[in-house]
Amino acid sequence: MTFVEQKLNMDSSNLEPFEGNLMPNLKNTFAVIKPELEVDQIDVTPSVYSELDKNYNDFKDHQLVSIYEFSDDWGSWENHPKGDEIVVLVSGTVTFVFDNDGEYEEATLKDEGDFLVVPKNIWHTAKTKVPSKVLFITPGEDTQHK
Numbered sequence: 810m811t812f813v814e815q816k817l818n819m820d821s822s823n824l825e826p827f828e829g830n831l832m833p834n835l836k837n838t839f840a841v842i843k844p845e846l847e848v849d850q851i852d853v854t855p856s857v858y859s860e861l862d863k864n865y866n867d868f869k870d871h872q873l874v875s876i877y878e879f880s881d882d883w884g885s886w887e888n889h890p891k892g893d894e895i896v897v898l899v900s901g902t903v904t905f906v907f908d909n910d911g912e913y914e915e916a917t918l919k920d921e922g923d924f925l926v927v928p929k930n931i932w933h934t935a936k937t938k939v940p941s942k943v944l945f946i947t948p949g950e951d952t953q954h955k
Contacts, residue, residue, distance in 0.1 A: 835876035835944070842946075844870040861949065868949035875947070880940040886932045886955050892948030894927040901941025908932040918943075 833840075833850055839857065841849045843865070851857060865871050872892075876899065886908065896905065898918035907914045909931055916925050927933050929948070932955070 835874065836878075840874040841865060842872040842874065867951075871949060873945070873947045873949045876942060876944050878940065878942045879935070880937065882936040883934045886934045888930060888932045888953045888955075889927070889948050889951075890930050890953065891950040892929050894929075894948065895924060895946040896927060897924040897944040897946075898922065899942040899944055901937060901939050901943075903941045903943060904936045906934050906936060 837853050839851045839853055841851055841861065843849065851861065854860070861868055861871075861873065869891075880901075896918070898921060900921060902917065902919050904915050904917040905925060905927070907916070907927070918925065935943075
């Protein structure tokens with residue numbers, strides 16, 4: 810095992826080729842930023858969110874770095890009461906809708922690299938009609954859905 814593999818705690822089953830090396834990919838391996846600002850890599854499985862809660866103290870003081878691909882509107886809303894969420898457009902076009910106590914606002918990410926900050930305690934959802942890919946840095950503790 811190389812120094813990089815040891816340092817990053819890489820599992821070669823979740824790595825993709827990168828210039829002759831194997832590198833993790835957020836499509837199948839999420840990154841968890843721990844309170845001491847160290848990073849763990851977590852395999853994306855159907856039970857990943859319950860595992861995160863169980864293994865990371867209900868995600869208290871942790872951030873999740875993830876990437877999602879979708880081509881339809883979200884079917885639910887979410888809220889992160891413990892901190893702001895960073896949302897970065899990788900590809901496509903996505904409109905985020907914010908509900909601030911019944912006052913709705915929208916922000917559209919159109920160009921690769923466009924980003925927004927979802928303030929803590931703001932309900933939000935996403936709308937799109939094209940295949941889109943978005944990177945999220947999320948304070949997961951006490952996340953709510955409706």
